[in-house]
Amino acid sequence: xxxxxxxxxxxxxxxxxxxxxxxxxxxxxxxxxxxxxxxxxxxxxxxxxxxxxxxxxxxxxxxxxxxxxxxxxxxxxxxxxxxxxxxxxxxxxxxxxxxxxxxxxxxxxxxxxxxxxxxxxxxxxxxxxxxxxxxxxxxxxxxxxxxxxxxxxxxxxxxxxxxxxxxxxxxxxxxxxxxxxxxxxxxxxxxxxxxxxxxxxxxxxxxxxxxxxxxxxxxxxxxxxxxxxxxxxxxxxxxxxxxxxxxxxxxxxxxxxxxxxxxxxxxxxxxxxxxxxxxxxxxxxxxxxxxxxxxxxxxxxxxxxxxxxxxxxxxxxxxxxxxxxxxxxxxxxxxxxxxxxxxxxxxxxxxxxxxxxxxxxxxxxxxxxxxxxxxxxxxxxxxxxxxxxxxxxxxxxxxxxxxxxxxxxxxxxxxxxxxxxxxxxxxxxxxxxxxxxxxxxxxxxxxxxxxxxxxxxxxxxxxxxxxxxxxxxxxxxxxxxxxxxxxxxxxxxx
Amino acid sequence: xxxxxxxxxxxxxxxxxxxxxxxxxxxxxxxxxxxxxxxxxxxxxxxxxxxxxxxxxxxxxxxxxxxxxxxxxxxxxxxxxxxxxxxxxxxxxxxxxxxxxxxxxxxxxxxxxxxxxxxxxxxxxxxxxxxxxxxxxxxxxxxxxxxxxxxxxxxxxxxxxxxxxxxxxxxxxxxxxxxxxxxxxxxxxxxxxxxxxxxxxxxxxxxxxxxxxxxxxxxxxxxxxxxxxxxxxxxxxxxxxxxxxxxxxxxxxxxxxxxxxxxxxxxxxxxxxxxxxxxxxxxxxxxxxxxxxxxxxxxxxxxxxxxxxxxxxxxxxxxxxxxxxxxxxxxxxxxxxxxxxxxxxxxxxxxxxxxxxxxxxxxxxxxxxxxxxxxxxxxxxxxxxxxxxxxxxxxxxxxxxxxxxxxxxxxxxxxxxxxxxxxxxxxxxxxxxxxxxxxxxxxxxxxxxxxxxxxxxxxxxxxxxxxxxxxxxxxxxxxxxxxxxxxxxxxxxx
Numbered sequence: 001x002x003x004x005x006x007x008x009x010x011x012x013x014x015x016x017x018x019x020x021x022x023x024x025x026x027x028x029x030x031x032x033x034x035x036x037x038x039x040x041x042x043x044x045x046x047x048x049x050x051x052x053x054x055x056x057x058x059x060x061x062x063x064x065x066x067x068x069x070x071x072x073x074x075x076x077x078x079x080x081x082x083x084x085x086x087x088x089x090x091x092x093x094x095x096x097x098x099x100x101x102x103x104x105x106x107x108x109x110x111x112x113x114x115x116x117x118x119x120x121x122x123x124x125x126x127x128x129x130x131x132x133x134x135x136x137x138x139x140x141x142x143x144x145x146x147x148x149x150x151x152x153x154x155x156x157x158x159x160x161x162x163x164x165x166x167x168x169x170x171x172x173x174x175x176x177x178x179x180x181x182x183x184x185x186x187x188x189x190x191x192x193x194x195x196x197x198x199x200x201x202x203x204x205x206x207x208x209x210x211x212x213x214x215x216x217x218x219x220x221x222x223x224x225x226x227x228x229x230x231x232x233x234x235x236x237x238x239x240x241x242x243x244x245x246x247x248x249x250x251x252x253x254x255x256x257x258x259x260x261x262x263x264x265x266x267x268x269x270x271x272x273x274x275x276x277x278x279x280x281x282x283x284x285x286x287x288x289x290x291x292x293x294x295x296x297x298x299x300x301x302x303x304x305x306x307x308x309x310x311x312x313x314x315x316x317x318x319x320x321x322x323x324x325x326x327x328x329x330x331x332x333x334x335x336x337x338x339x340x341x342x343x344x345x346x347x348x349x350x351x352x353x354x355x356x357x358x359x360x361x362x363x364x365x366x367x368x369x370x371x372x373x374x375x376x377x378x379x380x381x382x383x384x385x386x387x388x389x390x391x392x393x394x395x396x397x398x399x400x401x402x403x404x405x406x407x408x409x410x411x412x413x414x415x416x417x418x419x420x421x422x423x424x425x426x427x428x429x430x431x432x433x434x435x436x437x438x439x440x441x442x443x444x445x446x447x448x449x450x451x452x453x454x455x456x457x458x459x460x461x462x463x464x465x466x467x468x469x470x471x472x473x474x475x476x477x478x479x480x481x482x483x484x485x486x487x488x489x490x491x492x493x494x
Numbered sequence: 495x496x497x498x499x500x501x502x503x504x505x506x507x508x509x510x511x512x513x514x515x516x517x518x519x520x521x522x523x524x525x526x527x528x529x530x531x532x533x534x535x536x537x538x539x540x541x542x543x544x545x546x547x548x549x550x551x552x553x554x555x556x557x558x559x560x561x562x563x564x565x566x567x568x569x570x571x572x573x574x575x576x577x578x579x580x581x582x583x584x585x586x587x588x589x590x591x592x593x594x595x596x597x598x599x600x601x602x603x604x605x606x607x608x609x610x611x612x613x614x615x616x617x618x619x620x621x622x623x624x625x626x627x628x629x630x631x632x633x634x635x636x637x638x639x640x641x642x643x644x645x646x647x648x649x650x651x652x653x654x655x656x657x658x659x660x661x662x663x664x665x666x667x668x669x670x671x672x673x674x675x676x677x678x679x680x681x682x683x684x685x686x687x688x689x690x691x692x693x694x695x696x697x698x699x700x701x702x703x704x705x706x707x708x709x710x711x712x713x714x715x716x717x718x719x720x721x722x723x724x725x726x727x728x729x730x731x732x733x734x735x736x737x738x739x740x741x742x743x744x745x746x747x748x749x750x751x752x753x754x755x756x757x758x759x760x761x762x763x764x765x766x767x768x769x770x771x772x773x774x775x776x777x778x779x780x781x782x783x784x785x786x787x788x789x790x791x792x793x794x795x796x797x798x799x800x801x802x803x804x805x806x807x808x809x810x811x812x813x814x815x816x817x818x819x820x821x822x823x824x825x826x827x828x829x830x831x832x833x834x835x836x837x838x839x840x841x842x843x844x845x846x847x848x849x850x851x852x853x854x855x856x857x858x859x860x861x862x863x864x865x866x867x868x869x870x871x872x873x874x875x876x877x878x879x880x881x882x883x884x885x886x887x888x889x890x891x892x893x894x895x896x897x898x899x900x901x902x903x904x905x906x907x908x909x910x911x912x913x914x915x916x917x918x919x920x921x922x923x924x925x926x927x928x929x930x931x932x933x934x935x936x937x938x939x940x941x942x943x944x945x946x947x948x949x950x951x952x953x954x955x956x957x958x959x960x961x962x963x964x965x966x967x968x969x970x971x972x973x974x975x976x977x978x979x980x981x982x983x984x985x986x987x988x
Contacts, residue, residue, distance in 0.1 A: 016540035019533070020514060023521060031525070035715040036732035039513070042770060046510035050544055221529040238530035276536060 003066035004074065008277065010063070011081055014054045015276040019234060021047055026233040026240055030225045045100065052096060055088035073279060076460055080278035083160070090139045099132045103405040110403035119374050119392045126402060127370045130363055133407050137364055151364040154408035158285040159415065161462050164361050167411050170418060173477040175354055179384055181485060182347050185335045185492050186386075192330035195321030199250040207250070207316040208243050208257040211309075215261045215295055216447040217241070218268050230256040232263035232292075235282075236275045239267040250313065250321065251332055255296055262295030263288055265447060269455035284463035285409065289416020290423060291455065297346055297417075298424040298483070299438055299446065303329045308441035333491055337387060339394035347488060348385070350480075353414040355380045356399070360407050419467045421480035423450065426471040497560035498568065502771065504557070505575055508548045509770040513728060515541050520727040520734055524719045539594065546590060549582035567773060570954055574772035577654065584633045593626045597899040604897035613868050613886045620896060621864045624857055627901050631858055645858040648902035652779040653909065655956050658855050661905050664912060667971040669848055673878055675979060676841050679829045679986050680880075686824035689815030693744040701744070701810040702737050702751040705803075709755045709789055710941040711735070712762050724750040726757035726786075729776075730769045733761040744807065744815065745826055749790050756789030757782055759941060763949035778957035779903060783910020784917060785944065791840055791911075792918040792977070793932055793940065797823045802935035827985055831881060833888035840911075841982060842879070844974075847908040849874045850893070854901050913961045915974035917944065920965040 024044055032040060064082050069075040106125040113122035137150035144153070148164035155162055209224055222234075227242035234240055241260035245253045266282050274280040282288040299305055306329035313320035313328070322328040335345045341352040359376055362368035368376060377396045378389045389395035401409055427449050428434055434446050453470035460466075467475045488494070518538055526534060558576050563569040600619040607616035631644035638647070642658035649656055703718055716728075721736035728734055735754035739747045760776050768774040776782040793799055800823035807814035807822070816822040829839045835846040853870060856862035862870060871890045872883045883889035895903055921943050922928055928940050947964040954960075961969045982988070 012536070013540040013543065016533075016537045017544070020518065020537050020541055023537075024514065024517060027517060027521065031717065033713070033715050033717055033732055033734075035712070036730075039510075039731045039769065042506070043510045043514050043517075046507040047514055049507060050511070218529070219527065221527050223525065223527055236530075237533045238527055240527075275533070 002068065003063045004069055004078070007060070007063035007067050007081065008074075008077070010054070010057075010060075011077075011278065012276045014051065015278070015280065017047065017051055017054070019236070019238070019276075021051065022234045023238075026242075029227045029229070029231065030242060041104065048100070052088060052093075055084055057085075060085045073274070073460060077278050080459060084278070086142075087140060087157070090142060091136055092139070095132065095135060095139070099129075099136065099405055102128050102132060103403065106403040106405075107400060110397070110400060114393050114397040117392050117397070119396060122397060122403070123370050123373075126373075129403065129405050130370055133405055134364060134366065137407075147365055148361065151361050151408065154364060155411070156408075158409050159412050159463060160284055161464060162284075162286070162411075162415070164411075167357070167415065170475075170477045171354055171357065171411070171414060174350055174414070174481065175384070177481050177485070178347065178351050181488060182335065182337075182351070183386070184494050185347060185488055186337060188492050188494070190492075191336060192327070192334055194334065195249065195251065195328075195331050197317070197319055197321040198247055199317050199321065201245045201247055203316045204245050204247070204250050204253045205243075207312060208253055210312065210316075211254060212241070212257055212261045214441055214443055215258060215299075216265050216443065216451075217261045221268055222264055224257070230260055232260040232267070235267045235270070235280055236272075239264045250317070254309075255300060255332070258300040259292045259296040262292035265295070265451075266291040266455045269451040270458035271456050274458045274460070279457075279459040281459060283459040283461070283466055285412035286415035286419060287454075287463045287466055289413055290419030290467065291450065293416050294420035294423055294450070295447075298420055299443070301329075301332050301346070302435070302438060304435045304439040305441075306332060307439045312441070330491065333488070335488065335492070337385065339381075339385075339389060340398055342398075347484060350414045350417060351384045353410055355384060356401075356410040357414070360402070360410060364407055418477055418480050419475055421483045422467060422471045422473070422475045423454070424483065425479045426453075426473070496562065497557045498563055498572070501554070501557035501561050501575065502568075502571070504548070504551075504554075505571075505772065506770045508545065509772070509774065511541065511545055511548070513730070513732070513770075515545065516728045517732075520736075523721045523723070523725065524736060535598065542594070546582060546587070549578050551579075554579045567768070567954060571772050574953060578772070580636075581634060581651070584636060585630055586633070589626065589629060589633070593623075593630065593899055596622050596626060597897065600897040600899075601894060604891070604894060608887045608891040611886045611891070613890060616891060616897070617864050617867075620867075623897065623899050624864055627899055628858060628860065631901075641859055642855065645855050645902065648858060649905070650902075652903050653906050653957060654778055655958060656778075656780070656905075656909070658905075661851070661909065664969075664971045665848055665851065665905070665908060668844055668908070668975065669878070671975050671979070672841065672845050675982060676829065676831075676845070677880070678988050679841060679982055680831060682986050682988070684986075685830060686821070686828055688828065689743065689745065689822075689825050691811070691813055691815040692741055693811050693815065695739045695741055697810045698739050698741075698744050698747045699737075701806060702747055704806065704810075705748060706735070706751055706755045708935055708937055709752060709793075710759050710937065710945075711755045715762055716758055718751070724754055726754040726761070729761045729764070729774055730766075733758045744811070748803075749794060749826070752794040753786045753790040756786035759789070759945075760785040760949045763945040764952035765950050768952045768954070773953040775953060777953040777955070777960050779906035780909035780913060781948075781957050781960055783907055784913030784961065785910075785949065787910050788914035788917055788944070789941075792914055793937070795823075795826050795840070796929070796932060798929045798933040799935075800826060801933045806935070824985065827982070829982065829986070831879065833875075833879075833883060834892055836892075841978060844908045844911060845878045847904055849878060850895075850904040851908070854896070854904060858901055912971055912974050913969055915977045916961060916965045916967070916969045917948070918977065919973045920947075920967070 021044065024047065028040055060081065064078060064085065067078055069078050106129050109125045110122055113119065133154065134150065137153050140153035141149045152163045155164060212224060221237045222239045222241065225242050226244060228244065230242045230244055232239065232241045241264045243253050243257045243260065266288060270280055307325040310320050310322065310325040310328045320328060322331050333345065335347050338344060338348065341349065344352055359368065359373065374396050381395065382388050427446065431445060431449060437443065437445055454466060457466065461469060464475060515538065518541065522534055554575065558572060558579065561572055563572050600623050603619045604616055607613065627648065628644065631647050634647035635643045646657045649658060706718060715731045716733045716735065719736050720738060722738065724736045724738055726733065726735045735758045737747050737751045737754065760782060764774055801819040804814050804816065804819040804822045814822060816825050827839065829841050832838060832842065835843065838846055853862065853867065868890050875889065876882050921940065925939060925943060931937065931939055948960060951960065955963060958969060
């Protein structure tokens with residue numbers, strides 16, 4: 001057996017164990033009995049130790065050095081294993097264990113602080129988390145210098161190859177035009193009505209299954225369940241999605257289902273030859289989000305899809321809750337001022353992300369301390385959203401990410417939106433009939449274009465290159481701005 | 495840190511990972527998408543490798559040698575870890591991997607052979623399995639001599655400390671009196687009617703939940719789902735049960751629920767101080783089965799419980815399907831000749847087990863070869879059951895166990911029945927009001943007796959001692975025979 005064969009066999013087991021972790025997370029958020037939480041934490045910690053030990057196994061370095069990959073895919077897999085190994089070995093076990101302990105605690109404190117609107121309760125533990133993440137960032141940066149070297153080292157976990165400077169350059173175009181767009185829309189002073197009626201939970205779930213099927217979700221290798229915060233989970237032949245149901249608002253269930261179907265469709269489409277290798281998963285969070293956002297927004301919130309959806313909703317509920325397809329389209333694209341990211345419309349959403357990106361970048365670099373964070377948040381919010389934060393639960397305390405030690409993740413949401421708009425522009429040019437197909441609920445050719453151009457390659461190319469190859473051009477901010485300005489310009493007759 | 499502390503911390507992670515394996519098994523049999531089977535096999539194999547490596551980790555021997563347990567529970571835990579380590583190190587990795595491969599294949603072949611009633615299709619792969627298990631048995635016996643040394647080594651996995659000779663001595667009393675009892679019952683020529691009617695699945699599941707609650711199942715640390723073959727799964731604070739539903743026969747769902755509740759109640763009752771240690775699980779399959787059988791039969795199939803159950807069924811279904819409690823009691827205790835173990839009544843059940851025990855004991859010892867197995871099965875069946883096997887699917891091909899390489903498990907079913915009858919005798923003497931409580935559906939004092947006397951101790955004492963301590967006398971066959979002869983003698987007016 002060659003070093004490459006030995007390495008890939010070892011990695012296959014590691015990938016399988018990582019999938020097991022995904023099963024535990026799915027279980028925890030869908031079916032786990034409430035009293036099992038503490039024991040589950042120990043089960044997951046034990047499995048995490050096994051994974052960390054494997055990823056930092058000293059034999060990996062020898063196998064990697066001695067491996068002769070047989071082809072380009074093998075070379076790419078080798079590079080990804082080496083990258084994961086380097087990251088795992090740079091974090092001392094003591095720091096990993098301490099971070100796990102503190103963030104587990106911090107998430108509990110955060111939930112209490114949010115419930116009590118009490119920033120003071122949260123800040124001390126957040127300061128501990130930030131200190132640990134700065135230490136991790138310094139270790140991962142491995143001597144690299146520059147004002148964003150440490151933030152980049154964290155970002156690299158979620159979006160390999162991306163840099164804060166590169167993202168900031170793309171994002172810089174967004175902020176002024178988004179702020180201007182929201183001001184023009186709200187200046188119209190006319191918000192389309194939301195849907196009216198009651199939509200029984202069972203009928204919503206049936207429709208969610210139907211819609212996931214229309215978007216190409218393969219139920220033979222997945223399933224839909226309920227969860228408080230919808231997510232998708234797993235790679236290969238077991239990719240599950242979840243949704244949530246509010247009987248007053250069927251669009252919440254529908255669009256979270258379509259969003260998660262986008263994530264899952266990506267995983268399900270990856271070439272089975274890559275299964276249980278580092279190429280057998282979505283290549284980055286940004287690319288993943290490009291699929292979920294494109295399914296949800298460019299397709300799901302389009303005028304064309306609204307015309308199909310109105311019929312499907314009328315069949316499911318007797319009454320779609322909107323006078324016709326155009327009213328449904330308007331209801332699915334209401335632009336309303338609000339404080340909360342997860343409830344934001346397409347126009348406001350990226351403004352939320354841009355501010356979090358700037359704040360966490362400053363936190364990691366040491367240019368901002370947690371004691372000054374709330375003021376920085378509130379100032380920026382007032383500047384971009386035109387209103388003052390009314391309470392901490394609607395401000396600094398709204399997101400779980402930082403309490404969980406997740407820094408460098410937020411920008412991948414907006415990156416996903418940028419990528420989605422680029423892909424949609426390329427797709428529409430290639431498939432002029434796309435709109436008519438979507439209106440007919442015949443999504444096969446549209447999702448097929450994405451599958452062939454992007455999804456099936458998994459981790460074969462780096463993230464940005466994955467998008468550029470699929471689009472035929474380098475990703476940029478302009479397509480997203482053009483898409484939003486055209487769509488909402490027409491909707492609100494600006 | 496002392497060697498004992500280090501050892502117990504290591505073991506705690508191993509126990510947590512073993513729980514993870516239980517989650518995967520639960521998932522596989524309840525919610526896993528059909529297309530995920532192959533990937534799941536790899537996930538489970540990877541986790542099994544991790545567990546095997548930990549159990550055979552050479553550091554364990556040093557820690558065990560250097561450990562000074564602080565108390566009797568610590569000493570017992572140490573002994574159990576040592577036992578598991580010895581077993582793990584005796585099986586060479588090559589043999590473990592080959593057995594996993596062949597039994598995985600053999601279970602598929604068995605399923606096909608059973609569907610096609612084709613013994614010839616099954617025997618070659620069974621011969622391979624038997625050869626591997628003989629090799630494993632020899633390795634585990636570790637030089638021990640005697641005609642049953644190898645079978646005992648396999649039995650020891652499921653029922654530590656038990657020997658074939660010891661079981662055979664107890665079982666020898668059963669066979670003639672069971673054969674005689676069944677002949678007298680069937681000689682009466684009058685079988686009570688089964689329940690009549692249709693019992694909607696939803697109402698059955700609701701009643702199953704109610705009944706599990708009545709038997710003390712804690713839904714805060716568990717849940718009930720559907721599975722083709724009902725099972726219970728997990729230890730500590732996540733112990734789940736499954737059931738199955740046949741709309742023509744509500745007793746199938748009810749009694750499989752009660753049976754699995756017995757298993758689960760045992761796990762849920764174990765002192766939390768033992769959680770994630772070798773004492774934190776049921777001590778053996780026989781003791782486990784004693785709880786499930788006692789819940790199912792001595793309580794669930796009693797005249798007293800039938801009087802409560804008749805009311806509950808009438809409430810659940812509008813009509814209990816039986817004229818009154820006495821008719822329900824008779825329907826739940828119908829003695830009918832049949833070929834299949836899993837459908838057998840209390841009188842026939844142990845006759846099934848006794849023949850499998852004798853056959854597998856001869857197979858492992860080399861006194862019987864697979865080529866002669868079907869004839870041996872059919873001869874024995876005709877002798878004990880008074881009829882000839884009508885087709886292989888009703889004979890040698892009915893059980894999955896041997897194809898899965900599970901030898902030494904069957905006798906624990908009858909051992910569980912023996913233990914259950916001993917426990918019930920002791921319980922009834924201690925709690926003369928037990929029958930009245932059961933009739934009122936007030937099982938707390940009855941299950942509380944079991945919890946205090948037996949369940950909460952987990953693995954603290956060896957299996958036989960666990961039963962003897964709870965009963966106050968050494969387990970024997972007579973209580974089971976007396977129970978069956980009295981119960982069915984009265985029911986059939988013998």
